[in-house]
Amino acid sequence: MSAARARRRLVLDTMGAVSGKIEQLLAGQDVTLATLPLPQEAEPGETPLERLQRFRALLGACLGRLDRGEPLACGACGAPLPDAEADAMPWATRCRRCA
Ligand SMILES: [Zn+2]
Numbered sequence: 001m002s003a004a005r006a007r008r009r010l011v012l013d014t015m016g017a018v019s020g021k022i023e024q025l026l027a028g029q030d031v032t033l034a035t036l037p038l039p040q041e042a043e044p045g046e047t048p049l050e051r052l053q054r055f056r057a058l059l060g061a062c063l064g065r066l067d068r069g070e071p072l073a074c075g076a077c078g079a080p081l082p083d084a085e086a087d088a089m090p091w092a093t094r095c096r097r098c099a
Pocket of ligand 1: 074
């Protein structure tokens with residue numbers, strides 16, 4: 001599998017996991033976010049549901065970039081994400097140096 005396809009697969013799998021947790025929350029079940037590779041800190045006052053929805057939107061945006069063949073760049077320094085970082089977490093909004 002190419003690196004791009006592997007990244008796409010990882011994003012889709014993670015979207016599935018996030019969607020499952022959102023469904024559980026909406027069903028009134030207790031959900032742990034500890035098992036998810038959440039890239040962002042919770043914002044002040046943000047509920048777990050809101051945090052998951054924000055993550056799902058981020059994953060969707062990442063998938064769009066992958067589908068369009070656009071580079072994955074750090075939102076802070078603008079440099080392309082190093083391959084190892086993009087392979088591990090294609091939706092990362094910052095490179096490891098800026099994180
Ligand atoms: Zn950076």
